[in-house]
Amino acid sequence: MESQDLRQAGLKVTLPRVKVLEILENTTQRHMSAEDVYKALLESGEEIGLATVYRVLTQFEGAGLVSRLSIDGGHAVFELEDGSHHDHLLCIKCNRIEEFVDDVIEQRQRAIALEKGFEMTDHSLYIYGICRDCQ
Amino acid sequence: MESQDLRQAGLKVTLPRVKVLEILENTTQRHMSAEDVYKALLESGEEIGLATVYRVLTQFEGAGLVSRLSIDGGHAVFELEDGSHHDHLLCIKCNRIEEFVDDVIEQRQRAIALEKGFEMTDHSLYIYGICRDCQ
DNA sequence: ATGTATGCAAAACATTTGCACCTGG
DNA sequence: CCAGGTGCAAATGTTTTGCATACAT
Numbered sequence: 001m002e003s004q005d006l007r008q009a010g011l012k013v014t015l016p017r018v019k020v021l022e023i024l025e026n027t028t029q030r031h032m033s034a035e036d037v038y039k040a041l042l043e044s045g046e047e048i049g050l051a052t053v054y055r056v057l058t059q060f061e062g063a064g065l066v067s068r069l070s071i072d073g074g075h076a077v078f079e080l081e082d083g084s085h086h087d088h089l090l091c092i093k094c095n096r097i098e099e100f101v102d103d104v105i106e107q108r109q110r111a112i113a114l115e116k117g118f119e120m121t122d123h124s125l126y127i128y129g130i131c132r133d134c135q
Numbered sequence: 136m137e138s139q140d141l142r143q144a145g146l147k148v149t150l151p152r153v154k155v156l157e158i159l160e161n162t163t164q165r166h167m168s169a170e171d172v173y174k175a176l177l178e179s180g181e182e183i184g185l186a187t188v189y190r191v192l193t194q195f196e197g198a199g200l201v202s203r204l205s206i207d208g209g210h211a212v213f214e215l216e217d218g219s220h221h222d223h224l225l226c227i228k229c230n231r232i233e234e235f236v237d238d239v240i241e242q243r244q245r246a247i248a249l250e251k252g253f254e255m256t257d258h259s260l261y262i263y264g265i266c267r268d269c270q
Numbered sequence: 271a272t273g274t275a276t277g278c279a280a281a282a283c284a285t286t287t288g289c290a291c292c293t294g295g
Numbered sequence: 296c297c298a299g300g301t302g303c304a305a306a307t308g309t310t311t312t313g314c315a316t317a318c319a320t
Contacts, residue, residue: 071208073208089247089248102247104239109260118233118264121264123261124263125258127257128257129256130254
């Protein structure tokens, strides 16, 4: 139940937060922008402001419930956090997003950070291309 | 000489283009935002509009004279293109940007795209961390 | 009750665009 | 001369914020 997740995350259980979480959990589309979530809310008859959607998603990110991807600069999409780190492949034609995990890359990144004297805190990797269906 | 580079890139040699290119070539700071370039122009006494700086940088990108990096979503910086592909390490404290090349990662990316049926067109990899001097 | 959350409208921000004017070849 | 480039101001799209009101605990 969503209320539990919210309470555990230290967030007060409010209608907008429950509804946004419901949308994220029930969508077939794993990656949604704030606007997408907002539209989905309107479609399910919820009167929630776009500003609130942004606020809620940002809080969810802070609480570790979702993660934010920054696609092509100036457009964020959110995905439910499932604990498993992964990177993304994006189709530049249909905007499909696929996920992948690659231990070799993960390890090399750590090695590079070390070499350069950086304490790695995060990384972002996007592979852009044309997916099977769009070729 | 800058005029040559511009002509070769198929761009008419105009004052704004020459000046922007000069800034990029003479700055110690390899990575500059449009705003940075604009300010540098003002400081060197050039009256060039910010809109023009954006237009020029975009044309330069198209012509392969510079490449555009999209840092943390919604803020682009430009670097002179030197022909060598590389990725970036960013210090989250001092905003320093370092470059690196890693063939293992490059190759793995290609392999992943292939596996997923994507025809890879591009990729972006940023490692975030705290640099030696900021730790 | 009371501190937090929300809605709305307005602001912020980086970037782009329309249009009249200017300029390079 | 004339296509293309520029400056300015206004528009854009996304995200954030101020503030008065509403709500969860």
